[in-house]
Amino acid sequence: MKHTYSLSAALAATFSLTLAQSAAPPTIPTCGVNNLCGKDTPCCSQYGQCGVGAYCLGGCDPRYSYDLQSCVAAPVCKSSDYKLTSLDDVQQNNVYLGDSSNTNWVSSGTPVVYNNQAVLLTMAPDTVGTLLMSTHYVWYGQISATMTTSQGAGVVTAFILMSDVHDEIDFEFVGVDLEHAQSNYYFQGITDYDNEQNLTVSNTVSNTHTYMVDWQPDALTWYIDGKAMRTKNRNETWNATTQQYHYPQSPSRVQLSLWPAGLSKNGQGTIDWSGGLVDWSSPYMQNGYYYASVSEVKVNCYNPPSGFANNNGNKAYYYDSTFGTNDTVCTGNNNTVLASFFATGDNMKEDPNASASASAKTSAATASATPQTVPGIAGGGNAGNAGSTTDTSSGSSGSGNNPGTNGDTGSGSNQGGGNTQFSQGVTQGSSSSQAAPGTKVTTGSAIALVGFFVACLML
Numbered sequence: 001m002k003h004t005y006s007l008s009a010a011l012a013a014t015f016s017l018t019l020a021q022s023a024a025p026p027t028i029p030t031c032g033v034n035n036l037c038g039k040d041t042p043c044c045s046q047y048g049q050c051g052v053g054a055y056c057l058g059g060c061d062p063r064y065s066y067d068l069q070s071c072v073a074a075p076v077c078k079s080s081d082y083k084l085t086s087l088d089d090v091q092q093n094n095v096y097l098g099d100s101s102n103t104n105w106v107s108s109g110t111p112v113v114y115n116n117q118a119v120l121l122t123m124a125p126d127t128v129g130t131l132l133m134s135t136h137y138v139w140y141g142q143i144s145a146t147m148t149t150s151q152g153a154g155v156v157t158a159f160i161l162m163s164d165v166h167d168e169i170d171f172e173f174v175g176v177d178l179e180h181a182q183s184n185y186y187f188q189g190i191t192d193y194d195n196e197q198n199l200t201v202s203n204t205v206s207n208t209h210t211y212m213v214d215w216q217p218d219a220l221t222w223y224i225d226g227k228a229m230r231t232k233n234r235n236e237t238w239n240a241t242t243q244q245y246h247y248p249q250s251p252s253r254v255q256l257s258l259w260p261a262g263l264s265k266n267g268q269g270t271i272d273w274s275g276g277l278v279d280w281s282s283p284y285m286q287n288g289y290y291y292a293s294v295s296e297v298k299v300n301c302y303n304p305p306s307g308f309a310n311n312n313g314n315k316a317y318y319y320d321s322t323f324g325t326n327d328t329v330c331t332g333n334n335n336t337v338l339a340s341f342f343a344t345g346d347n348m349k350e351d352p353n354a355s356a357s358a359s360a361k362t363s364a365a366t367a368s369a370t371p372q373t374v375p376g377i378a379g380g381g382n383a384g385n386a387g388s389t390t391d392t393s394s395g396s397s398g399s400g401n402n403p404g405t406n407g408d409t410g411s412g413s414n415q416g417g418g419n420t421q422f423s424q425g426v427t428q429g430s431s432s433s434q435a436a437p438g439t440k441v442t443t444g445s446a447i448a449l450v451g452f453f454v455a456c457l458m459l
C-alpha cells in the first residue's frame with residue numbers, strides 16, 4: 001500500500017498537539033520553506049514553530065531558523081551501552097538546557113521506571129504519549145534498542161533516528177500488527193512512497209527483541225536480534241529531480257516513542273495506517289495507560305566519513321549551510337549549553353534572572369508576547385495537516401495553545417513518573433474545547449504493574 005503522507009510528519013504533528021483554550025491563544029510564529037523564524041524567536045522547532053530556549057536545542061532545524069547560529073550546536077556521538085533501568089539519566093525537556101555531560105536522555109511525556117529493569121513509555125488518555133530522545137547525536141554508527149512494543153488500534157511504538165533537517169531512519173510498530181516491524185527512511189522529510197518495508201518478527205508485545213540500525217555513509221542495514229533483515233545502499237537512492245541521494249546523511253538523535261497516531265485530528269492516512277482510532281478504555285491499557293518498554297540502548301559511533309573536511313573540533317556538530325546535506329556538516333568545539341530557557345544559539349548567555357529585575361521577569365513571563373520555550377508542550381495544533389504535509393517544518397499555522405504552561409521551565413520533575421506537566425499541555429484530538437488535565441500517572445501505579453511486567457520481561 002502506498003502512503004500519501006510522511007509518518008515522521010504525523011508523529012511530529014501529534015507531539016505538537018495542544019489544548020485549544022477558550023481564551024484566544026497567542027499566535028506562535030511558524031517556520032518552513034521560504035518562511036524563516038525572526039530575530040526574537042529565532043529557532044525553528046521540529047514541529048515547525050519558532051521559539052527560544054529548548055526550541056534551539058535538539059530538533060532545531062537550521063534550514064528554517066533565523067541564521068546558522070540560532071540552533072545550538074549538537075553534542076557529538078558518544079559510544080555507550082545505556083541501561084534504561086532508572087530515570088537517573090533522563091531529564092524532562094523543560095529542564096534540559098543542553099548539558100549532555102550531565103544527562104544522556106531527554107523526555108517529554110511520562111516515562112515510568114518499571115521495577116529497575118526497564119523504562120516504560122506511557123500513554124494515558126488525553127496525552128500524546130511519551131518521547132525519549134538522546135542528548136548526543138549520531139553521525140553514522142550502530143544503534144540498537146532492546147524493547148517491547150505497545151498494542152491496540154491507533155497506537156504506534158517507534159525507535160528511530162531523526163536529524164534536525166528531518167533525515168530519518170525508522171523502526172515503527174503499529175499496534176494492530178504485532179508480527180512486523182516497519183522499516184523506513186527519509187531524506188529531509190521528503191515522502192517517498194516506496195521506502196517502507198515490513199520486516200517479519202515474532203510478537204513484538206510479548207517478546208523482547210533487539211532492533212538495530214547499522215548506518216554507514218554508503219549503506220543502511222536494519223537488524224532484528226542480530227539478523228540482517230534489509231539493506232539499502234546509498235547508490236540506490238539517487239533522485240534525478242533533485243540530483244541528490246535521498247539517503248539519511250545528517251547527525252541524528254536516537255528517539256524512542258509511544259504516540260497516538262489514531263487521533264481524529266490526525267490525517268485519515270495516518271489513522272488508517274495505524275489501524276484506526278485509539279480506544280482509551282482498551283484492555284491493552286494497564287493502570288490507565290498504554291505502554292512500551294525499553295531496557296537498553298547501545299550506540300557504537302563510527303568515525304566521520306572518509307573525505308570529511310569540516311573538522312574544526314570534536315565536541316559538537318553544526319551546519320555551514322542550510323542545504324543540510326552531508327557535506328555541510330561540521331564538527332567544532334562549540335558550547336552546547338544555554339544559560340536559560342530564554343537564551344538562543346545567537347545569544348547563549350541570555351538569562352533574565354541574571355540581568356533583569358525580578359519584577360520585569362515576572363511580567364515578561366505572563367505577557368502574551370512571551371516566546372515559546374519548550375516545543376511539544378505548548379506548540380500549535382497543526383495536527384490537522386498531518387495527512388497532507390510532507391515536512392512538518394512547512395506545516396500549517398498553529399491554532400491551539402495553552403498559555404498556562406508556557407515558559408514554565410522550573411516545575412517539571414520526572415521522578416517516579418509523577419509529572420503531569422506534559423499531559424496538561426496536550427489533549428486528545430477528539431476534544432476540541434476545554435481540556436481536562438491528563439490522567440495522573442503515579443509512582444504507585446507503576447509499582448502495581450510489577451507482576452504484569454515480570455511476566456512480559458521473562459518471556
Ligand SMILES: *[C@@H]1O[C@H](CO)[C@@H](O)[C@H](O)[C@H]1NC(C)=O
Binds near residue numbers: 002174177196197
Ligand atoms: C506493511 O504492513 C502493513 C500492515 O501491518 C500494511 O498496511 C502495509 O501495506 C505493509 N507495507 C508494505 C510495504 O507491504
Ligand SMILES: *[C@@H]1O[C@H](CO)[C@@H](O)[C@H](O)[C@H]1NC(C)=O
Binds near residue numbers: 071072312332345
Ligand atoms: C560553531 O563553531 C564554529 C567555529 O568556531 C563557528 O564557525 C560556528 O558558527 C559555530 N556554530 C554554532 C551553531 O554555534
Ligand SMILES: *[C@@H]1O[C@H](CO)[C@@H](O)[C@H](O)[C@H]1NC(C)=O
Binds near residue numbers: 236
Ligand atoms: C551500490 O553499492 C553497493 C555497495 O557499495 C555495490 O555493491 C553495488 O554494486 C552498487 N550498485 C550500483 C548500481 O552502483
Ligand SMILES: *[C@@H]1O[C@H](CO)[C@@H](O)[C@H](O)[C@H]1NC(C)=O
Binds near residue numbers: 191192239240241
Ligand atoms: C524526488 O524528489 C522530489 C522532490 O523532493 C520528490 O517529489 C519525488 O517524489 C522524488 N522522486 C522519487 C522517485 O523519489
Ligand SMILES: *[C@@H]1O[C@H](CO)[C@@H](O)[C@H](O)[C@H]1NC(C)=O
Binds near residue numbers: 217326
Ligand atoms: C557526501 O555524500 C557524497 C555522495 O552524495 C559523497 O560522495 C561524499 O564523500 C560525502 N561526503 C562526506 C563528507 O561524507
Ligand SMILES: *[C@@H]1O[C@H](CO)[C@@H](O)[C@H](O)[C@H]1NC(C)=O
Binds near residue numbers: 342361409
Ligand atoms: C529564575 O529563577 C527561578 C528560581 O531559580 C526559576 O524558578 C525561574 O524559572 C527562573 N526564570 C528564568 C526565566 O530562568
